[in-house]
Amino acid sequence: MTDEQRLEAIARDPRYQSLVQRRGRYAALLSAVMLATYFGFVLMIAFDKPLLAKPVYGAISLGIPVGFGLILLAILLTGLYVRRANRDWDPAMAVLLAEHAA
Amino acid sequence: MRRLALAAALLAPLPALAHPIAAGQQQATNWPAILMFAGFVALTLFITRWAARRTRTAADFYTAGGRVTGFQNGLAIAGDYMSAASFLGISAQIYADGYDGLIYSIGFLVGWPIILFLMAERLRNLGRYTFADVASFRFAQGPVRAFAAISTLLVVLFYLIAQMVGAGQLIKLLFGLPYGYAVGIVGLLMTLYVLFGGMTATTWVQIVKAALLLGGASFIAIAVLAQFHFSPEALFAKAIEVKTAAAAAKGLSPSEAALAGHAVMGPGGFIKDPVSAISLGLALMFGTAGLPHILMRFFTVPDARAARTSVLWATGWIGYFYLLTFVIGFGAIVLVGTNPGFLDATGALRGGSNMAAIHLGQAVGGNLFLGFISAVAFATILAVVAGLTLSGASAVSHDLYASVFAKGEADSARELKVSRITVLVLAVVAIGLGILFEKQNVAFMVSLAFALAASGNFPVLILSLFWRGCTTAGVVAGGLVGVLLALVLTILSPAIWVSVLGHAAPIFPFGSPAIFSMPAAFLTIWIVSSLDRGARAAVDRAGYDAQRVRSETGLGAAQANAH
Numbered sequence: 001m002t003d004e005q006r007l008e009a010i011a012r013d014p015r016y017q018s019l020v021q022r023r024g025r026y027a028a029l030l031s032a033v034m035l036a037t038y039f040g041f042v043l044m045i046a047f048d049k050p051l052l053a054k055p056v057y058g059a060i061s062l063g064i065p066v067g068f069g070l071i072l073l074a075i076l077l078t079g080l081y082v083r084r085a086n087r088d089w090d091p092a093m094a095v096l097l098a099e100h101a102a
Numbered sequence: 103m104r105r106l107a108l109a110a111a112l113l114a115p116l117p118a119l120a121h122p123i124a125a126g127q128q129q130a131t132n133w134p135a136i137l138m139f140a141g142f143v144a145l146t147l148f149i150t151r152w153a154a155r156r157t158r159t160a161a162d163f164y165t166a167g168g169r170v171t172g173f174q175n176g177l178a179i180a181g182d183y184m185s186a187a188s189f190l191g192i193s194a195q196i197y198a199d200g201y202d203g204l205i206y207s208i209g210f211l212v213g214w215p216i217i218l219f220l221m222a223e224r225l226r227n228l229g230r231y232t233f234a235d236v237a238s239f240r241f242a243q244g245p246v247r248a249f250a251a252i253s254t255l256l257v258v259l260f261y262l263i264a265q266m267v268g269a270g271q272l273i274k275l276l277f278g279l280p281y282g283y284a285v286g287i288v289g290l291l292m293t294l295y296v297l298f299g300g301m302t303a304t305t306w307v308q309i310v311k312a313a314l315l316l317g318g319a320s321f322i323a324i325a326v327l328a329q330f331h332f333s334p335e336a337l338f339a340k341a342i343e344v345k346t347a348a349a350a351a352k353g354l355s356p357s358e359a360a361l362a363g364h365a366v367m368g369p370g371g372f373i374k375d376p377v378s379a380i381s382l383g384l385a386l387m388f389g390t391a392g393l394p395h396i397l398m399r400f401f402t403v404p405d406a407r408a409a410r411t412s413v414l415w416a417t418g419w420i421g422y423f424y425l426l427t428f429v430i431g432f433g434a435i436v437l438v439g440t441n442p443g444f445l446d447a448t449g450a451l452r453g454g455s456n457m458a459a460i461h462l463g464q465a466v467g468g469n470l471f472l473g474f475i476s477a478v479a480f481a482t483i484l485a486v487v488a489g490l491t492l493s494g495a496s497a498v499s500h501d502l503y504a505s506v507f508a509k510g511e512a513d514s515a516r517e518l519k520v521s522r523i524t525v526l527v528l529a530v531v532a533i534g535l536g537i538l539f540e541k542q543n544v545a546f547m548v549s550l551a552f553a554l555a556a557s558g559n560f561p562v563l564i565l566s567l568f569w570r571g572c573t574t575a576g577v578v579a580g581g582l583v584g585v586l587l588a589l590v591l592t593i594l595s596p597a598i599w600v601s602v603l604g605h606a607a608p609i610f611p612f613g614s615p616a617i618f619s620m621p622a623a624f625l626t627i628w629i630v631s632s633l634d635r636g637a638r639a640a641v642d643r644a645g646y647d648a649q650r651v652r653s654e655t656g657l658g659a660a661q662a663n664a665h
Contacts, residue, residue, distance in 0.1 A: 003658060007651045020654050027219035035387075038212045042383035045205060045369045046376035052201070053368020059339035061367035067204045067428075070212065071421045077215045078417045082410050090407060097655060 010100050019096070023089050030077045041070055135276055135473030142477035143291065146307045146484065150295050153303035160514040163300035163521065164231040164496050165401045172408035174309055176415020179399050181308035183210070183420050184315055185486040189427065189479060190268045190456045191545025196431020197439065197451075197458035200341065200366025203431050205373065206545050207424035209386025210552075214420065217391045218413040223406035224567055224653040225397060232493070233397040234501045237562050240645030241574040242638055243510075246562075247501035249578045253558040253585040254394040254497035257551050258490045259535065261395070262528070264547035265490070266536025268456055269483040275453030275460065276476050282537055289533040292487040296495070296525050301402060304488040311481045316419065318475050319426040322459070325466035326433030334429070341366055341435040348439070348449075366435070373613065381617035382549060388620065389552025392559030395493035406656050427459075434458040437465045456544050487532070495524040539602065549614060550592050557619035558585030565627050567653060570646040573639040576631030584623025591615035 010016050044052055044066075052063035161167050170178070188210065196203030229235035234250030266285050273284035295303055330336040346363025354362060373379045390396060400409045438444045438451070444461040446452050451461065463475035499521035504512040512520075539547065562581040565572045592598060594610035631639070652658055 004648065007648045007657065010655065010657070011647055011651050016651075016655075023654075031216055031219045034212055034215045038208070038387060039380075039383065041208065042380055045373060045383075046379035049369045053364065055367070058335040059342055059367065060335050061201070063201050063204070063368050064334075064338075067201075067208055068425065070208050071424055074211050074215050075417050075421045078218055078414050081215070081218055082414045085410055086407070093655060097657065 006100055010096070013096065013100070015092075016096055019089060019092055023085070026084060027081065030081055034074065034077055037070060037073060041066060134470045135476055138470070138473030139276065139477040139480065142481050145310070146295070146481055149306045149310065150299035150303040153299035153306060156302050157298075157300040160231075160500075160517050162302060163518055164492070164500065165398070166301040166305050168402060168404055170305055170402040170408075172403060172411030173415055174305070175399055175403050175408065175412035177312045177419065178305045178308040178402075179396065179412060179416035180419035180423070181312035181315075181482070182396055182399065182486055182489050183416070184312060184423050185265060185268075185482060185548070187264050187268070187545045187548035188423065189315065189319070189482060190272070190459055191264070191543055191548065192424070192427045193431040193434060193459040193462075194451075194456045195543060195545050196428060197434040198455065199370050200345070200432070200435070201368050202370055202373070203545070204424075204428055205369060205382075206386065206549065207427060209383060209549075210390065211417070211421055211424060213387045213390025214413060214417040216387065218410065218417075221391055221397075221563065221567070222400055222409045222413050223656075225400045226403065226406045226409040227653050227656040227659045228649070229401055231398075231401055231500050232496050233394055233559065233563065234497070235401075237559070237566050237577065238505075239566070240649045241566070241577060241642050244506045245574055245578045247505045249562070249581045250559070251497040251502040251506075253554070253581060254501075255494055256585060256589060257392070257394060257555045257559070258494040258497075258528070259531065260551035260554060261393070261490050261548060262487060262532040263535045263539050264542075264544040264551070265483045265487045266532050267539055267542060267547065268544045269480060269487070270536055270540065271454040271456050272460065272476060272480055272483070275457055281540055285533050285536040288483065288487065289529045289536075292484055292491060293525055293529045295484065295488040296491045297522055299488075301492060304485060304492055305402060307481065307485040308489065311478065311485050312419065314478045315482055316423060316426075318463070318471075318478050319423060319430060321471070322433065322463055322466055322475070323426040323429040326429055326437065326462070329437070329466075337429070337432055337436065338367060341432045344435055344440055366432075375612070377617060378613040381553075381612055381614040384620055385549060385553035385556045385614045385616035388556040388560045388616075389549075390555075392555030392557075392563065393552070394497065394555075394559065395489045397559075398489075398493045398496070405659070430459050430462060433466070434462045438462050441465065454541075491525050491528050491532075494528050495521040498524040542597065542601065546597065550597070553592065553614050553616045553619070554585055554588045556616050557588035557623050558582070561620065561623040561627060565624070565631075569631075570643055571631050572627060573631045573634040573636075573642040575634045575636070575639065576627040576629075579630040580623045580625075580627030583626040584619050587622050588615045588619035591619060 052061060052066065054062050056062050056065070157163050192203045192206050195206060225233065225236050228239050232250065234247045237250055238246035266288060269288040270281050270285040273279055273287060274281045295307065327334065327337065330340065342363045345366050346359050349362035350356065350359035373382060403409050403412055438458055438461045444452055451457050460472070460476055460479065464472035499517045503520040504510065504517045558581045561584055562577045566577055591610045592615055594608060595612065595615065596608040599605050599608045
């Protein structure tokens with residue numbers, strides 16, 4: 001089997017299609033969460049600066065937990081994706097590729 | 103060195119470990135700092151020598167032979183990212199405006215998850231040395247690589263300016279050298295690293311420095327918090343008090359002064375209008391995914407899994423680092439801004455506005471720690487500059503020379519030679535621009551590089567990876583429109599048109615061009631590709647399926663070893 005034929009065979013394999021689809025959907029979901037929260041923050045800066053400056057605890061303004069929360073969220077989302085990829089998708093892809101190599 | 107020795111001899115009677123807070127005593131020569139500094143440079147040169155012995159082929163030079171692990175690469179990426187802009191620039195921005203600095207930090211960070219979800223593994227699966235390998239995968243090599251080389255050089259130059267300015271101010275402050283000499287020294291050292299050590303050296307210098315910088319920044323942040331009994335609230339309250347007092351001293355009424363003081367806790371004057379805010383937000387988030395020296399790091403790891411792991415480590419370290427810079431910036435307001443020893447006659451920071459974190463290092467850790475943190479900051483800059491230069495050089499040698507001019511016929515040795523000549527040219531240009539842009543905030547300069555990357559490389563990569571209909575003509579036209587529009591608007595914006603070129607009013611009033619240039623790029627790629635009926639366009643579209651499978655599976659991925 002040539003390389004090209006092998007690529008085509010994989011592309012036609014329903015397990016490959018469903019794996020790529022699941023992975024793509026998860027990536028799209030996590031991207032959407034990051035985009036929505038970050039641009040929510042940006043829009044607050046653009047249109048309602050006083051809201052972020054409002055004190056919530058002593059001198060601490062709302063902007064501090066929001067900002068730190070975004071940083072932690074970015075790390076968390078990255079971690080979620082890596083865990084899922086390492087645990088579910090990598091093994092499934094390895095099985096698939098091994099079969100198509102034969 | 104002669105100049106240093108002379109200055110040292112003149113100042114020798116001064117006690118080297120004078121009380122750090124005393125005014126005016128750390129002028130010019132500071133022996134512990136200089137020794138620490140020299141030790142650092144020696145260490146990095148030693149790493150370079152070690153790496154030089156392992157750098158034989160083009161693959162070694164560009165991608166460290168693909169032998170870097172995910173954890174190591176994560177630290178190296180974090181190192182690339184914790185540049186002068188992040189450490190000096192953001193802390194300086196927080197020192198000046200408070201909360202505004204955090205807007206940069208967040209923007210710089212949130213691009214990482216997006217890179218992971220959409221690009222990291224696919225880049226590794228399709229590319230070998232530069233992101234152009236990926237962008238041109240199914241397209242005509244010549245035009246796409248020529249575009250990639252142009253946009254890489256533009257992004258790299260803007261990014262380089264920021265690093266040169268930071269380094270120049272640092273050396274000037276520490277050694278009392280004129281700014282021009284200081285920038286020259288940085289240019290010389292970075293040339294040495296890149297020429298002899300290549301990617302192996304820059305990666306290891308980056309890793310060592312990342313670890314030391316994280317350690318040093320942690321120490322400063324903890325030392326600052328300790329003075330406030332580990333209550334961030336007390337730190338912020340004191341910062342408000344300091345800023346209020348400063349405003350009152352300028353003659354504001356008590357109520358106006360209180361308002362000015364509280365402004366540090368919320369977004370303020372740095373982003374004036376909604377358009378600039380959104381534009382900067384776009385540039386920061388998507389710029390990361392278009393930075394050539396960052397994308398290049400994904401080719402130094404053996405496979406997609408390692409690429410993924412490296413993003414997780416990088417995001418974690420960078421996020422932690424930005425939390426630290428926030429504390430450092432506020433610490434500087436309280437401990438540096440109130441200490442006349444760190445200020446000049448007009449109340450501005452001695453050594454330039456970007457030196458807040460360095461002064462804070464001395465305030466909490468004395469001269470020895472000042473030396474340590476200056477040395478780390480300097481090594482930071484050198485390492486980032488080296489990585490940038492390397493990616494600029496590979497764009498010229500691998501994309502422009504080997505693929506466009508030699509049509510893939512160039513041998514590894516010739517390609518390396520072109521690469522090394524490019525390094526020299528870039529160093530000279532960077533030194534010149536570094537001198538020209540002396541007064542700019544370095545975080546801001548970097549945000550301009552991000553805007554260019556978000557407007558050229560990012561749309562090209564995304565559409566070539568995910569859109570079947572994309573064609574050679576489309577990516578070249580759209581990429582060029584994006585990056586050139588971003589460049590022109592940046593030149594017409596207040597930062598360059600007014601601050602550098604001295605005109606009275608900017609032609610383009612907003613702080614960042616991305617809100618216009620990024621959609622322009624996407625739109626142009628879409629329109630040109632859709633109208634493209636040429637024979638090449640048919641080949642481009644037909645190549646999509648195979649590219650997709652390769653990008654998803656890693657089948658046939660380059661091992662990054664020399665063949």
